[in-house]
Amino acid sequence: MLAPLIPWAATRRPCLGGRQVISAMVYKVRAGISWHDLPERYGPWRTVYTPFRRYALDSVFTQALQQIQVQTDEPLQV
Known part of the structure; x- marks a missing residue:
């Protein structure tokens, strides 16, 4: 449900x-936890921090939450 709402940058x-x-x-x-304490299984903390900061500044999280709320408020189609 969240995937189409997150913008992914194309990098090389x-x-x-x-x-x-x-x-x-x-x-x-x-x-x-702090970013430095992120477990290694998630990869380097900066690899996660960079998009997190970009999404926060661009209000991506707020927009995603609003869209998810709209989707969950719609009646179920049976």
Whole structure:
């Protein structure tokens, strides 16, 4: 549900998968840890911090939350 709402930059560098980056962001926020304490399984902390900061500045999280709320408020189609 979240994937179409997140803008992914096209770069020539190899990067982590989108799901892994979002999972790392969620882990960081829920655990309340510093970026430097992000577990290695999520990759380098800067690889996660850079899109996190960009999304925060561009209000991506706010827009995603609003769109998800609209989708969940729609009646279920049975």
